[in-house]
Amino acid sequence: MKITASLIDKLIRLRMGETLPSSAIRGEWVEELLRDGVLISCSHGSRRSIMASSPQDLEQSLKCIDERLGNLDKMKYLLSSEASRSEQATETGNSKLVPVRSCPGFPVNSYEPITCCLNGRQIIINPEEGSFVFIADWQSFSVPKDVLVVNIENMENFRLVRQQQALFLSMFPGKQILFVSRYPQSSDLRSWLQTVSNQYVHFGDFDLAGINIFLTEFHKYLGERAVFLIPQDIEGRLQHGSSERYNAQYQRFKNLSSDIPSLQRLINIINKYHRCYDQEGYIER
Template sequence: MEKISLNIAKRIQLLIQGESIPHGQLKAKVIDQMLEEGILHLKLQGRSRKTVFATNAGAIANFLSSHLGINDLNNYIANLEHGTSRSENIVASSDSKSSARRTFKGFLVNCFSPVKTKMNGQDFLIKPQEGAYTYIHDFETFTIPPDTLIVGVENPENFRFIRKQAKLFNAESILFVSRYPQSNDLITWLQGIPNSYLHFGDFDFEGIRIFKDEYYQYLQSRASFFIPENIEVLIRTYGNKALYDKQYKTNTTETLGFNAALQELIALYHRYKKCLEQEVLIQVNSTH
């Protein structure tokens, strides 16, 4: 039961380990599907050279398990390399609890004030208990008031402690959505509703790239990038120089400043040679 070739399996293993690989070396349907679902990403280097990279190794593992029944990529590769029997490869690539279908769809939502929504035509009040979230499975029938602001939270820690960051957002009705689990379901839902979308992510080059590639290109004028009023003080005080150095070397930054607000934000990165992880806002806003 060979789901993907040995060559592609080894390259996926490298992507999981954090390496970038030329797009031309990844010609396979499974790669195209992971790019389409936002699990893998393309980066342009120079005028025409494209490389593929991943930001969430867990999303790749989940995809391989739910779509292809490959539950242990290392064992799968070892079996192909050593020419094990078909029955042994089946054990490595599938089991009675997995099949080539999605086991979960949808996305997580959270809020610090109740939001009146509808699900399957029925009234549905979103009011998660502290320490719990609401998982939206039937997102195709999930509707919210058109004036509710949707805030997309990039990092799980900020999504978990959203109440500690309540003073950052002043809209009357806000629904927070999580970027994970990573799939096309969230952006599909966002494209089908009129609400404004505010991206709450890391204040670094990668955070802007995620906003640009995964949200702005689909939502355009409905999407904006959240920038705190005191962002300069935060970057100067809590910014991470190593993060700036690493991302500045590996990201093509010319196309990231596609509006005035982002241009000013990127200028602050360069001024202080620092970037800021959004988790800092949990502590800063809960103690002041």
């Protein structure tokens, strides 16, 4: 059973003696309550409605169906306040009554020290090789405006930024770079990017699907300060890329185009050779 704020509100209304249209709540469990006489079906011409026979019987029966419905008022609070798992456990003993993301945020990485700010305090992003930093309180995280933010789509590339340092130094000489990733998948990274003014570079796979991700999930929201990373040697690499991947994506993205000249050129090259190239190929071994 999916527990929503709307469902809880309807059950509270029934508990208070209100009558609801029979279409307001449906399910096998509703039919069970009707058979047991906990809910009563009433006819009004062509329309039907339901009401509770007694508030006490309704609450007791709901608790037997699903423990999350044992205390409607408490459940309404937990849903409306987006309570953490610890709050849920304190209130009910069950930390999983309401689905809550226990690990919001995104990881960051760098191959040189970058002074940032987290919760009003200075923090140096300079992970040891083989590690990275996870920013959970991303709403209070900020970086200097002249730092270039590079989003790396694939986790292997993100972990091994030092093994791609030559690529980044050649493309962005003299720039401090903060590498970010949207792992685990969520909108937190994009939401954070919308709050800062830093230039954004998208480093993903060189295929039609990867370009579509950039256009629809990042450029759409960040505008002209968002660019797609296109290495100078990409055409040579695409000549020996994966035709299988290209063929698998073609039907879905065959009409993909962009008004960004450099990106349209990349699309043309991909379609010219009928091949794709994954960004992991830029990791130096």
